Amino acid sequence: MANQQHMLSRLKDLSQIPYIVTLDDDPVMARIIEETLGLKNFAFTQSEQLLECAGEMSPVGAFVDIHLKGECGLDIIPRLRALWPTTAIIVISGDESDTSISQALASGADDFVRKPISPAEVVARLRVRIEDLNDKNRMNLLKFGDLKVDLKHKTISGGKSQLILSAREIDLLAELIRAHGTIVPKDVLKRELWGSLAVSDNALDRKIFEVRRALREVSDNVELHSIYGIGMVLRMRNQEAERTLLNDFDAKLKSTRKAKTTSY
Template sequence: MSVGIGVAVPSVLLVEDDAATRAFLSENLSADRFAPVVATSAEEAIEILGRARPDVAVVDVGLPGMSGLELVSRIRDGAAEAEWDTGMPILLISGEASPHAAVRGIGRGADDYVPKPFHYPEVLARLGSLVRRSRGATLCEEIRVGTLVVDRHARRATLGGRVLDLSAKEFSLLAALARDPSRVLTKAELLRDVWGYRAAARTRTVDSHASRLRRKLADAGGGERLVVNVWGVGYRLLPEEV
């Protein structure tokens, strides 16, 4: 069974001083086909910008020394000693959730704003939207696994040319499994990536959604065994022998 993914891997400058948040975002953005370049301060971010050309930036407002807001202003103003794209998309994240904080960030030149605590799927969706707008292209437009086609941009899936009637979470679960169809995704990973859980939780929601998704794929007449339960671990899209 052939697997093909229409992917343009965008680089993301991740400016975050909190080690746990930085590691969480870097690991998960890498898994979602971004190429993170990390900085722990605004000063380090400026040094990186002088030698690299990231497609998009994620900037924490509460940085030590120069603040995230000041960094956004510096990016927009440019620098005589270094060239970078002053129009690069910027997503701000901040522990301040007030509307005034968002207005300040946008006023400094940020393109979007997410308050903490954030749900990772929201950050991923907003980054994808910023990259698509800046490139005029679709990020991860199609994932093909045999006769299964998952269009993440249109949020549409077909099997053998037949459109699948999926709920929002069923589609997100299918898209997560289709990204690496032979790899087992643990329930903890799926709860994080699809439902936005930041910590492990005792819930049957993954199993119930996977069961409904498997049934709908079977009803579509694909004749293939899809969405396989690996007992005690999680799920994969394709059986092991494929």
């Protein structure tokens, strides 16, 4: 147990170094995949072992065998997908049936490789899936300061923690982030959240309250401001100080221009 805890703490320190994970009861397969990809491989033979560590890991790729001793590897994939939204999960199996492929993809896997594996195919499929996930994540991930909003998984995270929000709360944050610090009128927010459905201001105010509370839980840097009679805006806590510096700079620039004009 002590060795495992030490390994997990080291994984946090090595978060910028890419590595992979395999779940296969054949140790030879784990070595082949590691040598093929040239990446450190954390090999597991049982789902329970992997789940004990998965929460502290963030691999670039995970290879999961279907037929394990006494269990089915597909059963763990939904939990891995929830923990590793940016990891390419590839199922490996000697099963020839198309049903296995469809079951693997339905469970949340990104791809399927049949045994005996081809090293070239493993490399190619992992690279393609990593590129696909990166493209999707760029579309599904919004950032504002240290705040990250995952549109697909309905989560927000910051320097303090991570939370799951409702779909409308996520939509509210997304609209404010896309405004890039400009004020969004409440009528616009209601239209974006509820479409043509007529809702009261109280309905929007409840969502604003929940989002504001969530922001306080995940970040010390991002705030949701109400501009009376106008709308809402997302700002950094230090934004007023930065605005003062900009105003001072602008005033000095205008003063310099005026002095030059007068001298002429």
